[in-house]
Amino acid sequence: IGFSETARQLPDTIDYKFLNWFAGVIDGDGYFHVRFYTKYYNKVVKQIRIKVHNRDIRIFIRILDYSTLGRIRADKNKPYYTYVVYSKDNIIYIIRNLNGLKYL
Numbered sequence: 001i002g003f004s005e006t007a008r009q010l011p012d013t014i015d016y017k018f019l020n021w022f023a024g025v026i027d028g029d030g031y032f033h034v035r036f037y038t039k040y041y042n043k044v045v046k047q048i049r050i051k052v053h054n055r056d057i058r059i060f061i062r063i064l065d066y067s068t069l070g071r072i073r074a075d076k077n078k079p080y081y082t083y084v085v086y087s088k089d090n091i092i093y094i095i096r097n098l099n100g101l102k103y104l
Helices: 016-029 054-067 088-098
Strands: 030-037 043-053 071-074 080-085
Touching: 016 030, 016 043, 016 054, 016 088, 043 054, 043 088, 054 071, 054 080, 080 088
Parallel strands: none
Antiparallel strands: 030 043, 043 080, 071 080
């Protein structure tokens, strides 16, 4: 499964119930991935990643239905899917909307 990160639009309204749920998913199954590549080029790669078992793919479908940010990747020869946000602008958008959320 692969979904383009650039072809979709951001939501017009903010759904705080979804954002609280999304923050919990990132807290439980996700992480901020930062890697510095030096072998062929000097580049810092920043990503938000969430990894779940194949049976939980509906979590990623819900995220993409709302936020339209990121991609879903299947882990080769493993029963996992990974949701990844690559774009710096999209990472900043997610952080700004999740930072400081209060429970409903």
